[in-house]
Amino acid sequence: MATKKLDETATGVFAIAATPFTDDGALDDASTDRMVDFYLECGVAGLTILGVMGEATKLSPEESTGACRRVVNRVAGRVPVVVGVSAPGLNAIRSLTASVMDIGAAGVMVQPMAGLRTDEQIEGYFHMVCDALGDVPIVLQDYPPSSGVYMSVPMLNRLFNDLSSLVILKHEDWPGLRKLTKFRADERADRRRRASILVGNGGLFLPQELRRGADGAMTGFAFPEILVQVCARHAAGDGDGAEDLFDAYLPLIRYEQQVGVGLAIRKETLRRRGVLASARTRAPGPALDADDQAELSRLIDRLKTRLRATELAVPEI
Amino acid sequence: MATKKLDETATGVFAIAATPFTDDGALDDASTDRMVDFYLECGVAGLTILGVMGEATKLSPEESTGACRRVVNRVAGRVPVVVGVSAPGLNAIRSLTASVMDIGAAGVMVQPMAGLRTDEQIEGYFHMVCDALGDVPIVLQDYPPSSGVYMSVPMLNRLFNDLSSLVILKHEDWPGLRKLTKFRADERADRRRRASILVGNGGLFLPQELRRGADGAMTGFAFPEILVQVCARHAAGDGDGAEDLFDAYLPLIRYEQQVGVGLAIRKETLRRRGVLASARTRAPGPALDADDQAELSRLIDRLKTRLRATELAVPEI
Amino acid sequence: MATKKLDETATGVFAIAATPFTDDGALDDASTDRMVDFYLECGVAGLTILGVMGEATKLSPEESTGACRRVVNRVAGRVPVVVGVSAPGLNAIRSLTASVMDIGAAGVMVQPMAGLRTDEQIEGYFHMVCDALGDVPIVLQDYPPSSGVYMSVPMLNRLFNDLSSLVILKHEDWPGLRKLTKFRADERADRRRRASILVGNGGLFLPQELRRGADGAMTGFAFPEILVQVCARHAAGDGDGAEDLFDAYLPLIRYEQQVGVGLAIRKETLRRRGVLASARTRAPGPALDADDQAELSRLIDRLKTRLRATELAVPEI
């Protein structure tokens, strides 16, 4: 299948997809198909699989390529599929990349290996990775709470200038609003070639980030259609409309932004929306208890009540 | 002045106070007085000074006691004043505690020293501190993002059972909702004596936390009157009213929850509200740039617009 | 092959084995065989493979089981083989354990997953792992510089009392001398059932640790015959003889104790001793440069000069 490769023009919402499991922990192909259909109906511009939210480190290499094939086949070229390939060894990164590009992925996502400290070490790492992956387009994931690796804008500029396969910055440093502004400004000042900026962190600052120059979001919020509309309204010049919609969902967005248990909240929300058959995560992984379930129900009920008082659409859930 | 000491019955909102500086970085007594008056008008149940938000580590011992005296005198016994006394050495903790209790503080706040890892080390530390401080009431600050120290509920139970001077848990582990539920449940199950639970983290989950058993909040949100009302509505059985009010302010609460720069946002907001003469922090410390200022203005404008469409009061700012 | 399983009576030196690669990074079976023969000739009491030093995270599952099979077959039951099975997901731990036990391993080594903080979390983790692994004997690796997880003696006591499959503590907390003493003392005081204590950290404190109650060492020093003799002399009551021998090698032991590059030093030393065909590590991994090579040569030359002035044997290298 001739899939368009990722490039620096990416905009809109790339949904970070969970990896659906059955209640006994096996890969759930039927839920995977429904999930792909769901995301496409939401209007996403792309899909990202096998990231932190995809529990990638708990899959065997065979499961990883299997899950990728299922998604890519179902997407059938309608949007690009990005695959997380971060791993401790370069061999694993290279071999998973080769597999998923062969399957039809549009590019891969790489976060710096844990333990990298100085600019010099980080740059050395990405040079090594990019050398190994040839011309495969790469999303550079800048997510210090997960990686423990911190990257400055000057260093990111050097990386994007030196390594042509880097095309998207997944921006989720926190706090990172000023960093985003500076990264974009350096591009306008010709200190760096064009890069797409897609924001993560559950989209918690999406309206602010769009105004500061983000091109979109790459995140796993369980109502991705809302982020799609926020981006669309912003692009249409309706900043307040975008933020009104966003703010209506902010209590939930905030609620999902709990490290660890956030994944279980998202999977459960997708289950309630009819997308996943099971909210299960693989051990050791989070699960909701009765209090969490009631709390989530209440937040969703309040959301619907609030939306009914507006002209905004009320989701079925 | 006969100040009532802190105890485990504490409820409501304890405002975490910034330390006001003039534009050239000196202690600003006039702003301190205005700030105390402001907080009392907001209806806070107490004040907490010289914490992380008070830039305590950038004050000399003389400045610390001076700032404390100014606040305590202005409060004049109307609410309890808690003073952060965390320091690398036990001598400093002991001597600052003696000074501030002598001045009229109602108790002190202690967070575990950086570098403590195991339950055994943490327990040893608090036993040592409590031994040194005698019967001074203590707020145990559980704030891993700042301390790097992680505390489980079973260990907190042991600490509160063993050390009678511990009376309040400042709960700001994150994610920590389930932890709060468990801590409260263990009390109901007689696994621990009564302790007050006041939540931090900018109050980002305050409605959820109140329903899970929190007694109030201890945090530095620059609209403390709102947190006071949220707590009051919750206490009056109006959970939805509490959360409606909270959600209206959530975009700002979320915005302040940026580590580091959040302090500058709070000081600037208090400056705009007429409380502080200057938003200055001491070096090395954060400051807002033009983009941040415009962003904050926009968030406040949107808040007022939103409130005008409701029966809720619109703040003057 | 009926291999004796690991148990709490383990003593002596378990050599932590590197994973031999050819110059182009493939598994090197011939070197693996030579390495096994070498260790057995050194008199080791056991072998540990696929640990940090074995670059386990850079091997595919097939390579891991292949490397294990090669070692186990070559050992042919003469000493127990322990296999590191730490992984982010429980599935991977369970499946690798099943494979290597089927191949003939005597037990597995597990270090706590990164990110565990409190005693409660760590205990929960090991209960989960032990439940999953049934009666497979387990070496609990206590190596905070690698895991970031810190364990107190009281918690280790609870773990070993509660989980009968834990049989050996690989002790390499640092500084950890007092911890070792306390762990052993608690056993003598019947606060814990018997456990074997094998020390790591390159053996840097081996004489001290033997006197404090260690049963032996589990480490990757490239002259394992020396550690074997140190343990033997100690066991024979010749503490000074043990320490004299140890001290003669201390400059090299110290030199290998450099995190990261230490692995390259060990592999190069084993290459010079005729054990490995190549000192290569897998990317991203350390390699010696000309300065390092000269420095290592000098240290080895000085060692030989020093030994020639004594009655101690001079190694061929």
Added chain:
Amino acid sequence: MATKKLDETATGVFAIAATPFTDDGALDDASTDRMVDFYLECGVAGLTILGVMGEATKLSPEESTGACRRVVNRVAGRVPVVVGVSAPGLNAIRSLTASVMDIGAAGVMVQPMAGLRTDEQIEGYFHMVCDALGDVPIVLQDYPPSSGVYMSVPMLNRLFNDLSSLVILKHEDWPGLRKLTKFRADERADRRRRASILVGNGGLFLPQELRRGADGAMTGFAFPEILVQVCARHAAGDGDGAEDLFDAYLPLIRYEQQVGVGLAIRKETLRRRGVLASARTRAPGPALDADDQAELSRLIDRLKTRLRATELAVPEI
């Protein structure tokens, strides 16, 4: 007193001095005087006070200046005295620096504030500090195990080129041998102006580091006269003589290299040598127990036995 200021020509051994306390924790002036005399008799090239080993964070500002005055007066200009001034706030750094330079210190030592991550942040920090301190000569302490801040050679080069008050690198990254080589080589290649390199980490790799271009050591080993002689022999071209002497003391050097408890070992050793009246550290701080004491005694006895078999001098202790 006209004290010669620190500059980039520094060589030899700067002793990192403990802060002597009496058994009840007060500053011990008599021991301080004896300690100064002792270090000068050892032949040190300078003294460094109020560092990590000096328990600086447990002293009040008055105690810090008092301790500094006592040392500077006793030294009476014979060698330069360097004072650690690291603190969370710039005000404290500036004011302590002003005080100690006024007293007669030859320069100050600064380590980067905890929490600095990227090259950009670290450079910004040192620019701010150097701006604040004017032309006071500065030792840049590069000690990641204590600071959590990691610095690359290219960034150090930029710092030393940009900031003329930086004159000495206290090098104690670990492993750091290659870093030292590169830092020196960049100087020879005119990528950086001259800087003195004094090594820390207890001197554990001193002979290797001298051969790689270090100018000396700045460390707290309790037999500083040995490090002085090692440096002198190296400078005289007798590399093997230097290393023979070093290796004889290596078991003790290694033993002191235990983070935390190492300070108690050093203070106790200095007590036994008649320098300090008490080995006490301030709470929370380490203390030796009976096992530790016996272990230290044994190591010292073995050292003396070993030295008696050589032409090397046997210390009185």
